[in-house]
Amino acid sequence: MAQGCSDAGFCTMGALRPDQKFSRRVNFRLRSVEVSQYLGMTRFDDLVWVTTAEATFGLNNDNYFHIKLPYQHTVGPLGEHGGLSDLSLSYTRTLRREENWQVSASVGVKVPMSSPNLTSPEGLPLPMYYQPTLGTYDIIAGASWISKNWLFATGIQHALTRTPSDFLWAPWQGHPMEEIILLYPQSNNLRRGTDVMVRVERSLRLGNKNFYLGMLPIYRLQEDIIVRPDGTEIQVADTNGLVLTALGGFGYQFSTKMGIKGLVGYRLIQREKNPDGLSRKIVFSLGYEYRF
Structure with a gap:
């Protein structure tokens, strides 16, 4: 979910999304709109609220476009700050469809709708945990294999540009909040590493209800x-490696047109430092979908 997710946005795009339903029947409702509300808690106990609007436009039963735009609002010891996040666009094609399974692939982009330059009332730069956007142009690619009860997906996300953040500790020296500020990793002119994800889910579908459990490792x-204050670049130790999240979710269809879905994610393994502000201890999400 862009800044609102525990990844940089690609785990909820196209063929990489959770809770994908396999059906042998042709889908006559090729378009959908969805509104979801997300709540995440960071390791610093900031609360991140994200409201996301998204839409799917099917060209036919094997090709569709997916677009989503979040609005993020963060509440924590450094105040309340919010704004538009990153626009995600993806194209997905079903490459092969068999009696009991199918394979799909997606390509996409992520475009910033604002800049990560929100400041304190005194004009001091805020950490990325309080910024609604990563501020980068990204490319995404991935694929999924789904059956009636299983979902396997993998994808990659690469940032083409740097995050234009100004957050350093130095401007906060002597400030009453300096002790808290020093907890947040610096992110001045951040170049984010490339992420690779794998999604594994097991689902149970009972009529108009479904439940699923899964694991989401991101490396x-x-x-x-x-970039340090003197203009030199440094690699930030402990910012690469594995993040692992356990997932559980449900869905309920009121009709062939309308339904709700929910998700809970709990962090099992996390990196020591996250200059991009994407670390979440636990997340909750509830969404409403309308198909037409």
């Missing part, structure tokens, strides 16, 4: 890079 291939 950052390189350490993040920031």
